[in-house]
Amino acid sequence: MRIGLSFDLKPDKAPVNEYIDDSMEEYDSMETVRLIESSIEANGHQVTLLGGGKTFLDNIRREKVDFVFNIAEGQGNYRGRESQVPAVLEMLDIPYSGSDSLCLGVCLDKELAKKMVAMEGIITPKWQMLSDIKKLHSIDWKEFRFPLMIKPAHEGSSKGVRLSSVVMNMGELETEAKRQFDGYNQALIIEEFIGGDEITVGITGNEPPQVLAMMRVLPRKKTEHFVYSIEVKRDYLKQVDYECPPKLDTSVLQSLEDASLKIFNILGCRDFARIDFRLDNNGNPYFIEINPLPGLGNHSDLVLMADMMGISHIALIKKILATALKRYSLCINQ
Numbered sequence: 001m002r003i004g005l006s007f008d009l010k011p012d013k014a015p016v017n018e019y020i021d022d023s024m025e026e027y028d029s030m031e032t033v034r035l036i037e038s039s040i041e042a043n044g045h046q047v048t049l050l051g052g053g054k055t056f057l058d059n060i061r062r063e064k065v066d067f068v069f070n071i072a073e074g075q076g077n078y079r080g081r082e083s084q085v086p087a088v089l090e091m092l093d094i095p096y097s098g099s100d101s102l103c104l105g106v107c108l109d110k111e112l113a114k115k116m117v118a119m120e121g122i123i124t125p126k127w128q129m130l131s132d133i134k135k136l137h138s139i140d141w142k143e144f145r146f147p148l149m150i151k152p153a154h155e156g157s158s159k160g161v162r163l164s165s166v167v168m169n170m171g172e173l174e175t176e177a178k179r180q181f182d183g184y185n186q187a188l189i190i191e192e193f194i195g196g197d198e199i200t201v202g203i204t205g206n207e208p209p210q211v212l213a214m215m216r217v218l219p220r221k222k223t224e225h226f227v228y229s230i231e232v233k234r235d236y237l238k239q240v241d242y243e244c245p246p247k248l249d250t251s252v253l254q255s256l257e258d259a260s261l262k263i264f265n266i267l268g269c270r271d272f273a274r275i276d277f278r279l280d281n282n283g284n285p286y287f288i289e290i291n292p293l294p295g296l297g298n299h300s301d302l303v304l305m306a307d308m309m310g311i312s313h314i315a316l317i318k319k320i321l322a323t324a325l326k327r328y329s330l331c332i333n334q
């Protein structure tokens with residue numbers, strides 16, 4: 001089968017301004033693109049690199065592909081940026097891997113995703129949106145228990161999430177909110193900080209979706225308020241240990257699995273996704289966010305956890321491809 005690969009490449013030199021150095025963090029390296037290309041080829045297909053943005057638009061009209069393997073994050077600072085490539089493919093009636101444009105849009109907006117899962121009984125940290133720093137003092141913060149976590153409302157790859165994003169009081173909240181407004185130019189979501197274990201859950205498949213693996217992220221240095229921040233993700237080999245499967249009570253693992261599959265269905269995900277949770281002191285899982293387009297590079301969480309479960313990159317791509325092609329009644333290896 002001729003498979004097109006849509007992706008957004010990280011530029012060699014990401015723009016750095018006085019506030020942020022992570023504006024291109026979610027885009028992929030050429031190394032990741034080549035890895036996915038070779039894993040698709042190892043599954044017996046030909047690959048055409050389609051790129052992203054306007055290059056993708058030119059290529060998708062010119063190249064004859066039967067199916068698109070999509071890892072494009074989209075262009076611009078829009079909530080709907082991950083929906084761009086799927087929306088074009090839907091317009092052209094070209095089948096593609098992963099969740100559809102609507103699901104990707106909803107899940108990139110952390111508040112929308114939380115509202116949808118909370119409505120169905122999933123526990124998620126109490127939150128407050130902040131659209132403008134001028135509104136900070138008109139909110140009744142006494143309703144909230146510090147420490148609080150501040151994040152840009154529609155980002156991924158821990159963009160904007162730094163150690164300073166956990167705040168202990170109003171003064172710190174104001175300073176951090178200003179930093180994030182200046183750097184990310186979007187609404188912020190402010191949540192109660194859930195201090196227990198950090199667990200991420202990988203899911204693949206559709207009928208039914210299944211948990212592929214769960215992984216606990218353990219800080220090497222004991223710290224009171226661990227955050228899987230951008231500083232930690234960039235230096236993960238030194239800063240954290242990954243435990244997969246997590247050495248947790250079976251009842252905790254079961255509640256994580258139940259919550260994950262429920263969330264995948266509520267949000268209408270397809271083929272694969274990764275969901276982040278924090279546990280409270282009693283082992284209750286709190287939904288933090290979902291990534292229906294999780295990274296597939298060598299250092300990405302989903303790939304690391306698959307590897308720890310004995311699933312190679314080629315086998316992971318095979319699983320995603322097989323489940324996606326089945327949705328369209330397309331056969332693998334044709």
Ligand SMILES: Nc1ncnc2c1ncn2[C@@H]1O[C@H](COP(=O)(O)OP(=O)(O)O)[C@@H](O)[C@H]1O
Nearest residue numbers: 125149156157158159191192193194227228289
């Ligand atoms: N409410 C919270 N309580 C505790 N930690 C949090 C909370 N929200 C985010 N974090 C920490 O910040 C990290 C990044 O936040 P997340 O919402 O997953 O953003 P991203 O989409 O950038 O991955 C999480 O993996 C977790 O370590």
Ligand SMILES: [Mg+2]
Nearest residue numbers: 157158276289
């Ligand atoms: Mg996350």
